[in-house]
Amino acid sequence: MKKAHLVAQGSLPVNPTHRTVIEGDGLPIGPDSLIVTRLASYEVDGRGENAGPTFSTFSGGPDVLFTAADFAAVFSGAGDVGNDWKNGTRLIASGSGPPVSGEGSSSQDTATVHVLDILDHYVAGQTVPGEQVESAGALSGVDVTDNRHPKTVSTENPVPEQLEAITLIEGGGEPVRDGDRIVVQFAGVTWTTGEVFGSTWKWNGRPSAYSIGTGQILPGWDEALPGVPPAAGSC
Structure with missing residues (x-):
């Protein structure tokens, strides 16, 4: 234009x-x-x-x-x-x-x-394309398929002593850097109770946008996401 x-x-x-x-x-x-x-x-x-x-x-x-x-x-x-x-x-x-x-x-x-x-x-409910690998260790049981709300880890699994992050589907875009804005689908779950405290699926599946490395989101995101490639073509 x-x-x-x-x-x-x-x-x-x-x-x-x-x-x-x-x-x-x-x-x-x-x-x-x-x-x-x-x-x-x-x-x-x-x-x-x-x-x-x-x-x-x-x-x-x-x-x-x-x-x-x-x-x-x-x-x-x-x-x-x-x-x-x-x-x-x-x-x-x-x-x-x-x-x-x-x-x-x-x-x-x-x-x-x-x-x-x-x-x-x-679009609402949009997730990244690709074949998902099995999650393992303390994070075993995480599953996001068919654009449905994630199945999350069992509360019987031991709580990790430090941040753990695993990649279920590898993206093809440029790696995320501090200060970048990312568009995500997410679900946040309290480990000990299994209670969902935040989820885009609860917002009719509408994706949300956040800035990385600015303290705008959960500290674990700011730590884990820099260097991770998003889906190719993401804004």
């Missing part, structure tokens, strides 16, 4: 709205997907003018991740969004903003306008 460039014309939008300006021809997104987007935001005033983007990832920086629910919450009034969009779709979304005053002029209403390109998405 070409770089986003907004030319403001006409009156400001009265209510939040969105429209598709480029129809995508990739895979449809569907509910509970995690959507990878490129985003530029503009502020336009009542004269139909703008001073360029206030935020943009078109010239660099990490892509912006949304769910359809996120989009509906941020761009209120957008309605039932996301399910029919496809990779390659470009959207414009707008909403009214607070009044601002310019030198030598009276107070003007403003609107924030967003240009959003859908680059890719991760």
Whole structure:
């Protein structure tokens, strides 16, 4: 897609709205997907003018991740969004903003306008491809097949004295580095009780994104995941 460039014309939008300006021809997104987007935001005033983007990832920086629910919450009034969009779709979304005053002029209403390109998405329940090996040792019994919630280790197994990590399916992407953002499916289980304390499968299988090595996630992830190759083609 070409770089986003907004030319403001006409009156400001009265209510939040969105429209598709480029129809995508990739895979449809569907509910509970995690959507990878490129985003530029503009502020336009009542004269139909703008001073360029206030935020943009078109010239660099990490892509912006949304769910359809996120989009509906941020761009209120957008309605039932996301399910029919496809990779390659470009959207414009707008909403009214607070009044601002310019030198030598009276107070003007403003609107924030967003240009959003859908680059890719991760579907609900998506897991990495490949043949899974048997887990062994204290971590024996871990199994994730047929996109189902993982079968996890038995609580009768002894608790490891230190961090243990095993690879069930070897990825083909570039190894994870500190500071990278990863998209994951996960289930977290309390060893002694077997209680699931966190799981993307409990979120309708919607993948989640986290930064590695920043203290954003469990310390074991920050320790174990750097150097691990993700599935090929991951963002």
